[in-house]
Amino acid sequence: MSNLQIVIKEIKNLKPIPAVVNSLLEIIDDPNSSMKDITKIIQYDPAITANILRTANSAYFGLKRPAETIQEAAMMLGTNHVVDLVMLKLCSQAVKGTQKGYDLHEGALWKYSVSSALIAKQVAVQLDLPNKNSIFTASLLKDIGKTVLDKFIQDAFEKISNLVINENFSFMEAEKQIIGVDHAELGAMIAKIWKFSPRMVGIIRNHHLSSETMVRDKDLAVVYLSDCICMMMGMGVGADGLAYRFHRQAMDHIGISAEDTLKIIADFACRMEEVEMLLKVA
Template sequence: MEIHCTACKKKYILSPEQAEKLALVPKIPCPACGTLIITQIEKPAFMSKEKLLKQTGALPPMPEILIRAKSIIDSPYSDIRDLADILEKDQAMTARLLKLANSAYYGLRHPVESAHKACLVLGEQTLLQMITLVSTSKLFSNNLDGYDLDAATVFSHALFVALVSRDICKNRFKALENSAFAAGLLHDAGMLVLDSHIKNAKESYKNLRGQGLSQHGAEKELFGFDHAEIGHDFCVNWNVPEDQALAIRWHHEPDRADSNLAHVLYTADILSWQDPDRVPGDDLNEVSFCRVGLSSEELHEIRSRAWQDVAQIVADILIS
């Protein structure tokens, strides 16, 4: 058995006899610094995923305007004017979209002043990505106190994964470009569902992370499922297309799904945590690296551009 001190980072290997003696002792002092080391993980009371989702009342339903926009774009009998018409009925959405359209990120030569003009200038696919971005950004307006993450960090990470996923698909899986952007924005939606439960089990969660478990590994240890699995179920309830929900479910374990999109999300997520000077391919599993089919140099370029775009969008849209 191995235990870790979260304060001084000392690691102690216990013999089976020592571990047996500690079976009934929840905490022991660290021999080096005296900080109490948790030797037993206190798991929260069992709760099914269904009950957990039902009790999570703080999450909004999928915005009606996003549902209608996707319906119009997917319909062969609609045109761009129909999309502009529904946008102009939602003044708050239109105001945010125009702000985004006129931001430095899009770099339009002439500013657009109406939803109709934005539709004509930007095109329906770009506009759908903008509507998705504006709609889902409301999900990330609160801090995740259980995970010790502020709202800006969570949103910036989601936006980075969305941009990188989209750009990978531009190069390798053109038909998945819009799906990749939407799935990237929502890939950590399960953290919004789990946050309050992580907060209630904060000490146990921190101890598991201190023992070297990944975030999703610690979640599985505590609840029996992780944020990717609960995120999939949340997205299904939100009527997110199944290919996107499936990719979200397996974005930490892409080898378990026959999904190019899962490998793309996994790759984008890994790139988001890398040091900017690190070779992108070094931390990717070999299967995903081959499946994505881009060189480390190409991924480095995508990563660098995405971080610049995130900074620009967050500054233009969330701060100003």
């Protein structure tokens, strides 16, 4: 059995994302959907309802009075905020843990994924993009492939590192060369098995912008930019670190300047304490 066949077999060991995620993703970016449509999906899942109410009523949000229903939580926090919380809750197990092959300690990938998703949403709102919630979720799960590929990276790290250092490969190119698949490609396979939309699968597959023509896709460019910003702040910088190609054209295409990027970093740095609190309750 080849490395690739073994890796693909490992996907089956992943706990699948609950089906409610796909139901939500189908309607949350529809301009004709209402708060009622969204809360209707959530309210019939007792575990999700309990988790969201507990989070909404935590000190992080500081509500003047506790929300007793999903509808009340949506009214007090805003529907988008509730949807973000649902996605964080449902996707948290997928990216938690330690990824030793990538030199990411316990919770590092989770913190990076949440931070990347929050930044992506912030930029999407700033640019008034229509698919803000899909961008958030794609950014949150874009590195899901690393959770499966991790132990293979650990075993092949010396060979991968040699290609990066001596042959000018990006880390992802080296993954593909040595293992037969890279983490983005594997993430797309997982997203497809989980029945994500072709759009979401495409964003996860191409979040490192393997082709310069991809910068024309604003949703993809925003997810890519959020990834870069996190690395600039020192998050998600494990063994693969900065061994990726940087595509300045992505910033130019979506109209984000270097000054804008610095402001995004400064704003997010000011919110880091809040993010740490959110990570504890999410």
